[in-house]
Amino acid sequence: MSEAYIPDARPGAITADVADPILKRGPGRIWWICLVVSLALTGLMVVSLVVLVTGGIGIWGINTSNVWGFALVHYVWWIGIGNAGTLISAMLLLTRQHWRTSINRFAEAMTLFAACIAGLFPIFHLGRPWLFYWLVPYPNTLGLVPQWRSPLVWDFFAIASYILFSLMFWYTGAIPDFATMRDRAKGKIAQIAYGILALGWRGSARHWKIWQSYYGAMAAMGVPLVVSVHSVVGMDYAAGIAPGWNVSIYPPYFVVGAMFSGFAVVVVLAAIFRRALNAAHMITDRHFDVMGKILLTGSLIMTVSYATEWFYAWYSGEHAEQRVVADQLWGDFWPIYWAMLLGNCIFPQLYWIPKMRTNLTATILIAIGINFGMWFERVVITVIPPARGFLPSQWSFYWPTFWDWSLFLGTLGFFTLLFTLFLRVIPAISAHEMKEHLGEEKRT
Amino acid sequence: MSRKLLLVFTEVAPMVAAVRSLRGEGVTGLDAHTPWRVPEIENALEPDGPGVRRAMLIGGALAASATFAFQAWSAVWFYPLDIGGRPLFSWPAFGFATFEMAILGAAVTGFVTMIRRCGLPRLNHPFFATAETEAATDDTLYLSVPEAAAPDRLRLSKLSGLQGIVEVDG
Numbered sequence: 001m002s003e004a005y006i007p008d009a010r011p012g013a014i015t016a017d018v019a020d021p022i023l024k025r026g027p028g029r030i031w032w033i034c035l036v037v038s039l040a041l042t043g044l045m046v047v048s049l050v051v052l053v054t055g056g057i058g059i060w061g062i063n064t065s066n067v068w069g070f071a072l073v074h075y076v077w078w079i080g081i082g083n084a085g086t087l088i089s090a091m092l093l094l095t096r097q098h099w100r101t102s103i104n105r106f107a108e109a110m111t112l113f114a115a116c117i118a119g120l121f122p123i124f125h126l127g128r129p130w131l132f133y134w135l136v137p138y139p140n141t142l143g144l145v146p147q148w149r150s151p152l153v154w155d156f157f158a159i160a161s162y163i164l165f166s167l168m169f170w171y172t173g174a175i176p177d178f179a180t181m182r183d184r185a186k187g188k189i190a191q192i193a194y195g196i197l198a199l200g201w202r203g204s205a206r207h208w209k210i211w212q213s214y215y216g217a218m219a220a221m222g223v224p225l226v227v228s229v230h231s232v233v234g235m236d237y238a239a240g241i242a243p244g245w246n247v248s249i250y251p252p253y254f255v256v257g258a259m260f261s262g263f264a265v266v267v268v269l270a271a272i273f274r275r276a277l278n279a280a281h282m283i284t285d286r287h288f289d290v291m292g293k294i295l296l297t298g299s300l301i302m303t304v305s306y307a308t309e310w311f312y313a314w315y316s317g318e319h320a321e322q323r324v325v326a327d328q329l330w331g332d333f334w335p336i337y338w339a340m341l342l343g344n345c346i347f348p349q350l351y352w353i354p355k356m357r358t359n360l361t362a363t364i365l366i367a368i369g370i371n372f373g374m375w376f377e378r379v380v381i382t383v384i385p386p387a388r389g390f391l392p393s394q395w396s397f398y399w400p401t402f403w404d405w406s407l408f409l410g411t412l413g414f415f416t417l418l419f420t421l422f423l424r425v426i427p428a429i430s431a432h433e434m435k436e437h438l439g440e441e442k443r444t
Numbered sequence: 445m446s447r448k449l450l451l452v453f454t455e456v457a458p459m460v461a462a463v464r465s466l467r468g469e470g471v472t473g474l475d476a477h478t479p480w481r482v483p484e485i486e487n488a489l490e491p492d493g494p495g496v497r498r499a500m501l502i503g504g505a506l507a508a509s510a511t512f513a514f515q516a517w518s519a520v521w522f523y524p525l526d527i528g529g530r531p532l533f534s535w536p537a538f539g540f541a542t543f544e545m546a547i548l549g550a551a552v553t554g555f556v557t558m559i560r561r562c563g564l565p566r567l568n569h570p571f572f573a574t575a576e577t578e579a580a581t582d583d584t585l586y587l588s589v590p591e592a593a594a595p596d597r598l599r600l601s602k603l604s605g606l607q608g609i610v611e612v613d614g
Contacts, residue, residue, distance in 0.1 A: 154540040157541040168552070183580075
């Protein structure tokens, strides 16, 4: 395994590696297949939403105990993935990890796409989604303002701020690369489009100094923002009184879970981009090695979090809490709970073996296993506590319907569609930062 | 319109040496155009402080204060909701929106300040008038010297690592 994170190449070669797959090479057969399949699934998403709006949320499997169902499961799952991109990018920038440059651009795009998809679920769950703007404090003839003590309002502020922040962070980082695309493009449309996106960037020393000042400050603010956003998601549950929800560990546990699931998606995306861009020299085995170590650490923290929940239930002496844990471990819900433990705690232990971190097939399979595990975790958290409340009369099962599944599949397709288009339009690797580190490594 | 000479380099070290040499001779108005950020050139040119972070601090503080004040006012006076006897001035619950808006306020203020201080958007700069400067976003480094302040061409041609000179309108 090569020890280098940055390729041993001239700056011009890096420009060509990043820009030419978009500007000079055709999309290829696999890209077209991805486009058609993802478009079909996006169509399924649109149909699911139309049926939902016309038929109401009763078409889902929710009931009077499980009022949220898949809407909250998938909101948390997607926002967890969405939280990781900015967190990874900002933390690695602050800690001066040069290997960040190979993954930060598409990790941040992942954030944007996933966070936007996540926002759809609570909005459509409102029942009258066209009134979602009532969550915004604006002057209105009813004289109403939002209820500031409601976690739904906290969520609205957190997600809206996060999406806008992530967009600015991502765009700022990409401006110099848009300028590269502008100057390298031969077609008129591409020149104009990238020219507008680049805003007239000339890479002057003054530009760079101002850019760095803003970008660095954004990274420093990005980390606490991400922690706050997913803590707020954790508070959605922790502020509820249902057994299994009312625990103070939720905010940090959710933040780590978000980083964990998002990093797993980054590993899968990195493997896809490496293949699609023929970029094994830029996304190296060493990148997968270090990402595997991070996933292993995340897995260990998640395991401790689950164990802490068991301990809380036992130590509290609260029967309702103990019943929820018992139901999870060996009661009615054991298959989903053990699927969660398998994906999040057991499979990732394979990352202790160095070869498993650098073998692409193995690392992708483990990362996909983590995403399944995290999906099951969201089901465990959202579905079990309200199904096993304090009163036995509240107990019920939640069974997702066809429309629950179709909307989820549709959003997966929509996410794929956005990335398929991203691959053909946006430089997927931060070329200017890679050149900067190339220079630094040569000078040191 | 003042003209500028763009001294062309392909390596960082000779360009930094050229900046130091020209500044040592009292040449002012130097700027650099590089495809990637080069801290050594920033240090050698000493461009003005950006002032972005100060603006971000002010923007964030204003957004946070306004958000907190609005929540307190609306929850206590404008639209009080008594829910289980909880205090109307529930300041811990107001913290979430306050924090998010502080970060967003700082980010937006910083972005606007960055764009303004960079003089962007500007799509018609004379720097773009020649196709030769397109390499400034690829692999070539340009040192911009006002023609009026520049030493004669013979002196410039002796700069180590110089690959050529391009003239543009300033």
